[in-house]
Amino acid sequence: MKTTVDWPSFMARHDMTWSVKPVSWDEGAFIGNGVIGAMIYSEEHRDKRNVLRFVLGCTDVTAHKPGGGFPPRVPVGELHLELAGWYYQPSSIRVDLWNAELRADITTTVGTVKVRAFVHSQDRVLAVELETSEGEKDARMEWYAHSEVDPVLKNADGSNLNQFIPKAEVTRQAKEDGLTVGVQRFEYDGGCTTAWMEAQADEGANLRRLWLSIGNGFSDQVQQNTETNVRKAATQPWMAWVEAHRSWWHDYYPQSFVSIPDTMLEGFYWVQMYKLASATRSDGMIMDNQGPWLTTTPWAGVWFNMNVQMSYSPVYTSGRLELGESLVRAFRDNMEQLIRNVPEQYREDSAGLGRSMSYDLVGPVGTEVGNLTWVCHNLWRHYRHAMDTPMLKELLFPLLKRSVQYYLHLLEEGDDGKLHLPPMISPEYGSFLQLAVPDTHYDLALLRWGCQTLLRICSILGLEDPGRPRWEETLEQLTPLPVDETGFMVGGGQPLEFGHRHFSHLMAVFPLHLMSGDAPEERELIVRSLRHWLSREGDLRGFTFTGAASIAAAVGEGDEALKYLKTLMHLLKPNTMYKEAGPVIESPLAGAEAIHDMLLQSWGEEIRVFPAVPSEWKEVVFHDLRAEGAFVVSATRSEGATAWIRVKSLAGQPCRIKTDMLGDIRVSASSAVQLHSLGGGVYELELAQGEEAVLYSANHTAAHSWEIQPVPAESHLCGYFGGRKPWRLYGLPIQ
Numbered sequence: 001m002k003t004t005v006d007w008p009s010f011m012a013r014h015d016m017t018w019s020v021k022p023v024s025w026d027e028g029a030f031i032g033n034g035v036i037g038a039m040i041y042s043e044e045h046r047d048k049r050n051v052l053r054f055v056l057g058c059t060d061v062t063a064h065k066p067g068g069g070f071p072p073r074v075p076v077g078e079l080h081l082e083l084a085g086w087y088y089q090p091s092s093i094r095v096d097l098w099n100a101e102l103r104a105d106i107t108t109t110v111g112t113v114k115v116r117a118f119v120h121s122q123d124r125v126l127a128v129e130l131e132t133s134e135g136e137k138d139a140r141m142e143w144y145a146h147s148e149v150d151p152v153l154k155n156a157d158g159s160n161l162n163q164f165i166p167k168a169e170v171t172r173q174a175k176e177d178g179l180t181v182g183v184q185r186f187e188y189d190g191g192c193t194t195a196w197m198e199a200q201a202d203e204g205a206n207l208r209r210l211w212l213s214i215g216n217g218f219s220d221q222v223q224q225n226t227e228t229n230v231r232k233a234a235t236q237p238w239m240a241w242v243e244a245h246r247s248w249w250h251d252y253y254p255q256s257f258v259s260i261p262d263t264m265l266e267g268f269y270w271v272q273m274y275k276l277a278s279a280t281r282s283d284g285m286i287m288d289n290q291g292p293w294l295t296t297t298p299w300a301g302v303w304f305n306m307n308v309q310m311s312y313s314p315v316y317t318s319g320r321l322e323l324g325e326s327l328v329r330a331f332r333d334n335m336e337q338l339i340r341n342v343p344e345q346y347r348e349d350s351a352g353l354g355r356s357m358s359y360d361l362v363g364p365v366g367t368e369v370g371n372l373t374w375v376c377h378n379l380w381r382h383y384r385h386a387m388d389t390p391m392l393k394e395l396l397f398p399l400l401k402r403s404v405q406y407y408l409h410l411l412e413e414g415d416d417g418k419l420h421l422p423p424m425i426s427p428e429y430g431s432f433l434q435l436a437v438p439d440t441h442y443d444l445a446l447l448r449w450g451c452q453t454l455l456r457i458c459s460i461l462g463l464e465d466p467g468r469p470r471w472e473e474t475l476e477q478l479t480p481l482p483v484d485e486t487g488f489m490v491g492g493g494q495p496l497e498f499g500h501r502h503f504s505h506l507m508a509v510f511p512l513h514l515m516s517g518d519a520p521e522e523r524e525l526i527v528r529s530l531r532h533w534l535s536r537e538g539d540l541r542g543f544t545f546t547g548a549a550s551i552a553a554a555v556g557e558g559d560e561a562l563k564y565l566k567t568l569m570h571l572l573k574p575n576t577m578y579k580e581a582g583p584v585i586e587s588p589l590a591g592a593e594a595i596h597d598m599l600l601q602s603w604g605e606e607i608r609v610f611p612a613v614p615s616e617w618k619e620v621v622f623h624d625l626r627a628e629g630a631f632v633v634s635a636t637r638s639e640g641a642t643a644w645i646r647v648k649s650l651a652g653q654p655c656r657i658k659t660d661m662l663g664d665i666r667v668s669a670s671s672a673v674q675l676h677s678l679g680g681g682v683y684e685l686e687l688a689q690g691e692e693a694v695l696y697s698a699n700h701t702a703a704h705s706w707e708i709q710p711v712p713a714e715s716h717l718c719g720y721f722g723g724r725k726p727w728r729l730y731g732l733p734i735q
Helices: 007-012 220-235 238-255 263-279 307-311 321-333 335-340 371-386 389-410 441-461 468-477 520-535 542-554 558-571 586-599 726-730
Strands: 016-018 029-032 036-041 051-058 078-082 087-096 101-108 112-119 126-132 140-144 168-174 180-186 191-200 207-216 257-259 607-609 620-627 631-638 641-649 655-658 665-669 675-679 682-685 692-697
Touching: 007 238, 029 087, 029 101, 029 112, 029 263, 036 112, 051 126, 051 207, 078 126, 140 191, 180 220, 191 220, 207 220, 238 263, 257 263, 263 558, 263 586, 307 371, 307 586, 321 335, 321 371, 321 389, 335 389, 371 389, 371 441, 389 441, 389 468, 441 468, 520 542, 542 558, 542 586, 558 586, 586 620, 607 631, 607 641, 641 655, 665 675
Parallel strands: 607 655
Antiparallel strands: 016 087, 029 036, 036 051, 051 078, 078 140, 087 101, 101 112, 112 126, 126 207, 168 180, 180 191, 191 207, 257 620, 620 631, 631 641, 641 692, 655 682, 665 692, 675 682
16 A cells, blocks of 8 residues: 655645734634643734734633632733734735744734744744844834733624633843743733743844743743743754754644545544644643633633544544643642532542632532543543553543442432433523433433443453343333423423524434444434434534534435535534634634534444545545444445545454455455454454455456545635635635
8 A cells, every 4th residue: 555645735735824914812723732822813903914823822821710610711912913013915825834933924014024923832832933034123012911912902702791701910131141931820810921032043133033932830840941931942053943843743733644625624534633733632631622822711621421422533533642641640630629529528529510610620510410421432442443441441440430339329229220310400401491301311311321332341351240240130120311392402391492502312322323224214213313313403513514414424314414514514614613602622623623523423333434425525534433343444436436445453353344345355464364244234343453455346446546635626625714704615716
């Protein structure tokens, strides 16, 4: 197999681009390294038309509130490029995805400025390079604490009375070597330290550079660390430091490859891969609702009734598992707090997680019970895609046991002899009514998945756990998921009566995959439930359509899944961000997961290759996507048919492939690998760890065509995201 992806040119087709200046967060250019980020945009108010804003974010900076409540994320300040003239037209801004940097050519009323900016991939430092014309030689970079930002700018994206912004005491100190330190001490507790240094570049009189770092807190040690970050970066040879930044990204992107004939969706997918690694790193904080790009929001925290779980969903199939380590580590480090989240009488054997909290996971469990079990599903996916046995044994098994045990304390036997759950909240349904219903689909599905998975883990680890009889009994006696003539109900006696943005009443289908839809009656129930849900319209949001796309993909409805994804595109901001009063990053990231679900699924016992490809996608290719069992899978589809599939085993697990390839299916392997047909398009391969094999149709392809190369792009849809440009969708002439 040959890979001929010219990565720099392939990624360049999807760079985010602007031909007019962005004037809001919704269309800003974003950069980040999982800790520090900046959203970059300008302003149309006549008093501030000379300003290009770098709205800074730092994911670990939180502040305590008076009167309790979790400590939310708070703004850390801004860096302003204050131009000599007004920022005017023409303008050209590009976020170079391959190199993870912003480049802008700015025209003002008195001259021009070239801007280059990136957040270093390995150092906690933002760098900005300016090259000015003579007329703009007085352009300058200025740092402002959030409290010092002009109200014209501070309120440009709206004011939200629900957001806590602490009062801050701000001090500045200039050091002898030209470094400046700005310290913000928040009123009740906490603060942050920003250090920056600007220097003339050796390459030219009109070229200068600025390095900036942000630290959480204001102690002497934090200040020293932040200053060291800047000084170390500023004394590095510039190009060597830039290359170190780029090399991380150049290693990151080729971990897997996806190319589809819908150029806009292909571009969307790769912007999400960029966003994912800009928002979290293995040693960073949990990915919260906004990543490093905090703005006006009521959601300045971590939400666990869907947001975190779906934000991490694309790391598994894309094989970018190191990014999922931030979630793994957070739950490993906070086990004692998860125990304290349940009422005291249950702490001996249980644990739980509320809806919203800060990074410390202090979130007492109320009547929304299943959130920790859903996180355990993410951890299970991480295990299955990596086959990381120590993580399974040391973290997931004990955590899932405690999560399930809390449910078991709440179960009650009904008059029908079945086990029932008391009234609970199904996430997002009837939220303003605080509607609690018995036997919610959300909780029954999570409990059933939890018991099944505990039994499976015991089998994997060879354990005889004393909880086994109770888990088996629960599976036998647990009341079935409530169903009526419209499909799955929200809970016992509670049909889906009005629009519902969450797929909490469909959890058994996605993401838990408790049912496959292979049986006709099961498939009919899934499709009926899905279409009734969407037919209610009502409060449909971005993640509504990502969930719908993944559910449609689970039953092979690729054309329907594509319609849901295309609907999502209308709900996103031009830069692919998403808001519901404030940023909620999970919806676009879950859109990338929906694309995965159309190309490769591996829940259950089979690896499904091209399970839900839309009929209009005649040419599709993916390379090194990851499947459960730690398999690396590549495949191409040509002229509407699957041509070949390569699978490599990283862990020596049993391997079954389900494919729509027709005719004489053959195998090519480096050893005497046997291919067994099990019927229904399912083939079994016996692959040892490290072995790989290619399945191919003798009627369709030959060995010389086993090549990974991008699908040709629609040129007018390249660079679609960034600034708003809907005219590109309709064939209008552009240059």
